[in-house]
Amino acid sequence: MEQRGDHAVVLGASMGGLLAARVLSEFYRRVTVVERDVLPTEPVNRRGVPQGRLIHSCLARLVQVLDELFPGFSDDLLVRGVSRWDDGDLAKLDWSFGGHQLVREGRSVNAPRILSPSRPMLEYAVRQRVRSIADVTFREGQDVVGLIATPDGRRVTGVRVVSRADDSAETLTADVVADATGRGSRTPVFLEELGYDRPREDEVVVQLAYACQLLRIPAGVIKEHMIARFPAPGRPRMFAMIGYEDDTYMVGAGTMAGVVPPRDHAEILDYAAELAPRRVVEAIRAAEPIGDVVHHRVPSNRWRRYDKLHRLPEGLLVVGDAVCSFNPIYGQGMTIAAIEATVLRDCLRHGGSGLTRRFTRLAAKHVRVAWQTAVASDLALPEVPGPRPVSIRISNACLEPVMIASETDPVVAGQFMRVVGMLDSPLRLLRPPILLRILRAQHRRAGGHSVHEGSDGRLVASA
Numbered sequence: 001m002e003q004r005g006d007h008a009v010v011l012g013a014s015m016g017g018l019l020a021a022r023v024l025s026e027f028y029r030r031v032t033v034v035e036r037d038v039l040p041t042e043p044v045n046r047r048g049v050p051q052g053r054l055i056h057s058c059l060a061r062l063v064q065v066l067d068e069l070f071p072g073f074s075d076d077l078l079v080r081g082v083s084r085w086d087d088g089d090l091a092k093l094d095w096s097f098g099g100h101q102l103v104r105e106g107r108s109v110n111a112p113r114i115l116s117p118s119r120p121m122l123e124y125a126v127r128q129r130v131r132s133i134a135d136v137t138f139r140e141g142q143d144v145v146g147l148i149a150t151p152d153g154r155r156v157t158g159v160r161v162v163s164r165a166d167d168s169a170e171t172l173t174a175d176v177v178a179d180a181t182g183r184g185s186r187t188p189v190f191l192e193e194l195g196y197d198r199p200r201e202d203e204v205v206v207q208l209a210y211a212c213q214l215l216r217i218p219a220g221v222i223k224e225h226m227i228a229r230f231p232a233p234g235r236p237r238m239f240a241m242i243g244y245e246d247d248t249y250m251v252g253a254g255t256m257a258g259v260v261p262p263r264d265h266a267e268i269l270d271y272a273a274e275l276a277p278r279r280v281v282e283a284i285r286a287a288e289p290i291g292d293v294v295h296h297r298v299p300s301n302r303w304r305r306y307d308k309l310h311r312l313p314e315g316l317l318v319v320g321d322a323v324c325s326f327n328p329i330y331g332q333g334m335t336i337a338a339i340e341a342t343v344l345r346d347c348l349r350h351g352g353s354g355l356t357r358r359f360t361r362l363a364a365k366h367v368r369v370a371w372q373t374a375v376a377s378d379l380a381l382p383e384v385p386g387p388r389p390v391s392i393r394i395s396n397a398c399l400e401p402v403m404i405a406s407e408t409d410p411v412v413a414g415q416f417m418r419v420v421g422m423l424d425s426p427l428r429l430l431r432p433p434i435l436l437r438i439l440r441a442q443h444r445r446a447g448g449h450s451v452h453e454g455s456d457g458r459l460v461a462s463a
Helices: 015-024 060-069 073-080 119-131 187-193 265-275 278-284 333-349 353-377 391-406 410-420 425-432 432-446
Strands: 005-012 029-035 083-085 094-097 112-117 136-140 142-149 154-161 169-171 177-181 201-217 226-229 237-245 250-253 288-304 317-319 450-453 459-462
Touching: 005 015, 005 154, 005 169, 015 029, 015 333, 029 142, 060 073, 073 112, 073 119, 083 226, 119 136, 119 201, 142 169, 142 187, 154 177, 154 250, 201 265, 201 353, 226 265, 237 265, 250 265, 265 278, 265 288, 288 353, 317 353, 333 353, 353 391, 391 410, 391 432, 410 425, 410 432, 425 432
Parallel strands: 005 029, 005 177, 029 136, 094 226, 177 317
Antiparallel strands: 083 112, 142 154, 154 169, 201 250, 201 288, 226 237, 237 250, 450 459
């Protein structure tokens, strides 16, 4: 692979940072990952990733990218005992979106495979792969305090770091700097210090609050791989349960729009009693708790619009939650970080000139799809404040018949799952074979004309 420079610096050993380091290692002689935490050597939680103690799902597109960047990665997870759903048996998934229960009978041949590692296990496995790359080094226990640039400010040439152990300062020079420090990224401040504007921020306030607890439940007690009851209009409450490795399950219960969330194990059980099957409630009641109940709040979806800035210094990339942080109940954050890594790879394959602008604009196109999906889902709840643009109203109106069809049709449900898993564009729901099934479901529900596919491939109605 043709080299684009000598040294790349990645800020943050988050999922976005690790994947950026993996890609940059193909094009730069050395890659340094700067991380404020001292990273664990086992698959355990760390302070800098509070999400590790919370429920999370691994979207299918994320797994696809990980297998592309790290051949055999899925197999490694399975060897570590990670749970999976790969037989299409819809009885093993209990999903409800916007008040619509996805079909639970039959098999879906087009549904994506789902792997469910715990967050500590997932990050540990990725971190181990990145550590094995000879030209990647980690500098742990260091804070980033500023960017350095050329005298005219047009190019970032490195970063200033300070050791947490002894407050010693150091400058790391670099051909490119990638910020993967998450929602609390200080890049807007650093840009101001260099004479640039801060990016504007698009924000949708959701006031998400939830409580999670890790449990151990004997194998075979819970038949479902995953239970997910998302909020619905008039019910801004949710419950989820996912099986991880070693017979562990993460349960989570929460609220949106400022509703008071559950405070302890007993109140999580109350949510389960309302939203989950009775046998699942009893299994949770009898489970062995692993640690305490953990609480978390997310005020909003927030997208820093670096793609809209008229001026950006060359040599600076911003990825992951440092650009856009989503409502985490949809599981999009790590997947977008993975997609951004593939965008970065493709940009570098076409040369290093103008990398910052090319990457920022191309990555924004992928962020936009996830943003529209998440925001539309949030704004479908009347309890969530904020304007409803025409595009959002149309999106939600189009999704409603898809969800109705997904209640009874395994093929439509499977295609919907592929869209949710970010494997397919939402436009795939508009293909004639899927539209035909959606229209048939509407006919069965409301009565009226039957619908079939004509010889020319068009949909036609008959009395």
